[in-house]
Amino acid sequence: SAVISQKPSRDICQRGTSLTIQCQVDSQVTMMFWYRQQPGQSLTLIATANQGSEATYESGFVIDKFPISRPNLTFSTLTVSNMSPEDSSIYLCSVSDGVYNEQFFGPGTRLTVL
Amino acid sequence: GQQxxxxxxxxxxxxxxxxxxxCNSxxxxxxxxxxxxRPGGHPVFLIQLVKSGEVKKQKRLTFQFGEAKKNSSLHITATQTTDVGTYFCAPNAGNMLTFGGGTRLMVKP
Structure with missing residues (x-):
């Protein structure tokens, strides 16, 4: 199974600033995903990070707010731009791998916006 | 996605x-x-169900997929404190998951 690391693990940011979250996988994977999980809630898919092309965003999420990079098959970044307190959440990356195309998740980045 | x-x-x-x-669809x-x-952790894959009426067991956990493939259940026998956490079902369509709202299980020792 894939092993995923994320940086930073947590951050406290000021309103109006931006934060870039990194996701590193220990093997090459085709599909990488970014999710948001608000406290006590389920996971909501933000976008699929595509290697060599633009990310595919889910309804309610736009590239200007959540730009994503995927320079190779082991790495991706998610930027949360022009942050507001409503962006306070846990952001998780995942990869689709394994026999059942199950997803393996990184440990998450806990973001607090003041 | 599938709700x-x-x-x-x-x-x-x-x-x-x-x-x-x-879990109902x-x-x-x-x-x-x-x-x-687990509390403070990230989601970890447990199992996938594909066939109508499928039943799979993992020790004290029993997973079922309905005959019409519109519902599924997870049953834990004789819960232990290690079972604490939130359990999510998630239909998988084209490698895309849509997570259910989750059930948070709390176990009193």
Missing amino acids: VMQIPQYQHVQEGEDFTTY STTLSNIQWYKQ
């Missing part, structure tokens, strides 16, 4: 009691996956 409803939202049980969470699902998220 699923999970019930109950929360469940408190005494250690040793059984626990069941249900208005549409037929091609398959469904289950994940467990």
Whole structure:
């Protein structure tokens, strides 16, 4: 199974600033995903990070707010731009791998916006 | 994505009691996956169900997929404190998961 690391693990940011979250996988994977999980809630898919092309965003999420990079098959970044307190959440990356195309998740980045 | 409803939202049980969470869809699902998220942790894959009426067991956990492939359940026999966490069902369509709302299980020792 894939092993995923994320940086930073947590951050406290000021309103109006931006934060870039990194996701590193220990093997090459085709599909990488970014999710948001608000406290006590389920996971909501933000976008699929595509290697060599633009990310595919889910309804309610736009590239200007959540730009994503995927320079190779082991790495991706998610930027949360022009942050507001409503962006306070846990952001998780995942990869689709394994026999059942199950997803393996990184440990998450806990973001607090003041 | 395919929408699923999970019930109950929360469940408190005494250690040793059984626990069941249900996942319901208005549409037929091609398959469904289950994940467990411990408090402060990230979701971890438990199992995938594909066939109509399928039943799979993992020690004290029993997973079922309905005959119509519109519902699924996870049953834990004789809960232990290590079972604490949130259990999510998630239909998988084209490698894309749509997570249900989750059932948070709390176990009193």
